[in-house]
Amino acid sequence: MDKPKVVLGVSGGIAAYKACELLRRLTESGHDVRVVPTASALHFVGEATWSALSGHPAATEVWETVHEVPHVRIGQAADLVVVAPATADMLAKAAHGLADDLLTNTLLTARCPVVFAPAMHTEMWEHPATQENVATLRRRGAVVIEPAVGRLTGVDTGKGRLPDPEEIFEVCRRVLARGPQSGRDLAGRHVVISAGGTREPLDPVRFLGNRSSGKQGYALARTAVARGARVTLVSANTALPDPAGADVVRVGTAVQMREAVLKAAADADAVVMAAAVADFRPAEYASGKIKKKDGQEPAPVALVRNPDILAEVSADRARPGLLVVGFAAETDDVLANGRAKLRRKGCDLLVVNEVGETKTFGSEENEAVILGSDGAEVSVPHGPKEDLADLLWDLVAPRLA
Numbered sequence: 368m369d370k371p372k373v374v375l376g377v378s379g380g381i382a383a384y385k386a387c388e389l390l391r392r393l394t395e396s397g398h399d400v401r402v403v404p405t406a407s408a409l410h411f412v413g414e415a416t417w418s419a420l421s422g423h424p425a426a427t428e429v430w431e432t433v434h435e436v437p438h439v440r441i442g443q444a445a446d447l448v449v450v451a452p453a454t455a456d457m458l459a460k461a462a463h464g465l466a467d468d469l470l471t472n473t474l475l476t477a478r479c480p481v482v483f484a485p486a487m488h489t490e491m492w493e494h495p496a497t498q499e500n501v502a503t504l505r506r507r508g509a510v511v512i513e514p515a516v517g518r519l520t521g522v523d524t525g526k527g528r529l530p531d532p533e534e535i536f537e538v539c540r541r542v543l544a545r546g547p548q549s550g551r552d553l554a555g556r557h558v559v560i561s562a563g564g565t566r567e568p569l570d571p572v573r574f575l576g577n578r579s580s581g582k583q584g585y586a587l588a589r590t591a592v593a594r595g596a597r598v599t600l601v602s603a604n605t606a607l608p609d610p611a612g613a614d615v616v617r618v619g620t621a622v623q624m625r626e627a628v629l630k631a632a633a634d635a636d637a638v639v640m641a642a643a644v645a646d647f648r649p650a651e652y653a654s655g656k657i658k659k660k661d662g663q664e665p666a667p668v669a670l671v672r673n674p675d676i677l678a679e680v681s682a683d684r685a686r687p688g689l690l691v692v693g694f695a696a697e698t699d700d701v702l703a704n705g706r707a708k709l710r711r712k713g714c715d716l717l718v719v720n721e722v723g724e725t726k727t728f729g730s731e732e733n734e735a736v737i738l739g740s741d742g743a744e745v746s747v748p749h750g751p752k753e754d755l756a757d758l759l760w761d762l763v764a765p766r767l768a
C-alpha cells in the first residue's frame with residue numbers, strides 16, 4: 368500500500384523549529400511527507416534540514432521544477448495538508464485565497480483535509496482580523512487548532528504557542544484516520560469534557576481519590592479537536608500532556624470541577640462528563656497534618672456528599688439543546704445499573720463500562736455500551752479509547768441542535 372501523502376506547510380515563525388519534530392514523527396510513522404516552507408520560514412530553518420528529514424526537495428516558489436507543475440500536483444496528490452506553524456499572515460492568505468507562493472497555491476489545489484496549527488503573539492491571535500480569518504477557515508471545513516498558552520518568544524506569555532509537536536501529530540493521525548470524506552462534523556461546536564479523577568483533601572498531605580487516569584477524557588478531547596470542535600477540557604489530577612487545540616482548565620476537587628464545568632457549559636453545545644468525580648468529601652479539612660496519638664484509635668472520617676455535576680448540568684441545561692453525556696463505571700449488573708443511572712442522572716447519553724482493579728482504569732483500551740435516553744443502545748467493541756471516543760461523537764454530532 369502507498370504511504371499516506373502529507374504536505375507539511377511551514378510558515379515564517381520561530382516555532383518553525385518545532386515543525387522538524389512533527390516532520391520526524393510523520394515520516395517515522397510511515398507517511399510520505401513533502402515539506403513546503405514559505406520564504407520567511409527558511410529564515411528560521413533552512414532547506415537542507417527540510418529535505419534531509421523528509422527525503423524530498425523542499426521548494427518554496429512555484430518557479431522551481433515548473434515542468435512538473437508542482438503548484439497544482441502537490442496539493443492534488445495530498446491526503447492531508449498540515450500547516451505548522453501557521454502565522455497570522457498565512458491564515459489571512461489562506462482565508463482570502465491568495466496564491467503567491469508554493470504553499471498558498473497548494474492550499475488552493477488541495478481537496479484533502481487541511482489542519483492549521485497557528486502560532487503567534489497573543490495580540491495577533493486575538494486581533495479581530497485573525498479571528499475572522501480563523502472562523503472563515505473553520506467554516507470551510509479546515510481544522511484550526513487553538514494555540515497553546517505559555518511562554519512566547521521573548522519574555523511574554525499568553526495564548527499563541529504552537530502546541531506540542533507530538534500532540535499536533537495526534538491531530539493529524541486522527542484526521543487522516545477519518546479519511547477524505549469524513550466531514551469536520553463538530554466544526555463550530557463547543558464541547559466541554561471533564562477528565563481524570565477528583566481528589567478530596569483530608570489535610571495538607573492526604574486526600575480521598577480514585578484510580579482514573581484521564582485517558583478516556585483526553586481521547587475525547589483529541590478526537591473532538593480533529594473533528595473541528597472547540598474543546599474545553601476540565602482536567603482533574605492527570606499526568607497527561609495537554610491535547611493540541613484544547614483549552615485545558617485544571618481542577619483538583621469535585622467542587623472546583625463543578626464550577627469550571629458550569630462556567631464552560633454556558634455557551635457549550637455538549638458536555639461530556641468522563642471524569643470520575645468523588646461522591647463524597649471529608650466533612651472537615653484539617654489545616655495541619657493529622658497526627659497519630661499514642662494508644663488511641665484513629666477518629667472515624669466523617670464524609671459529606673459532593674454536588675452531582677452530571678445531574679445538575681442535565682437538569683439546568685445552560686442552553687436549550689445542550690446535549691449531556693455521562694459515563695458510568697460499574698462493577699456488576701452493568702446494563703441494568705446503566706439504564707437506571709441514565710434515568711436518574713437525566714442525561715441524553717450514558718457510556719457504561721465495566722471497571723475493576725485490572726479493567727479500564729489506566730489502560731489504553733476500553734469496551735462499553737452507550738445508552739441513549741431515546742432508547743439507543745450501541746455496543747462498543749474492545750479497542751482503543753480513541754475509537755470509543757469517535758463512536759461517541761458519531762452519536763453526539765447528529766443529536767446536536
Ligand code: CTP
Nearest residue numbers: 640642644646673674675676677693694695696
Ligand atoms: N458524576 C458527577 N458528579 C458526581 C459523581 C458523578 O458529575 N458527584 C458523573 C461522572 O462524571 C459520570 C457519572 O456521573 O459521568 C456517573 O458516575 P458514577 O460514579 O459511575 O455514578 P454515581 O452517580 O456515583 O453512582 P453510584 O455511586 O451509585 O455508582
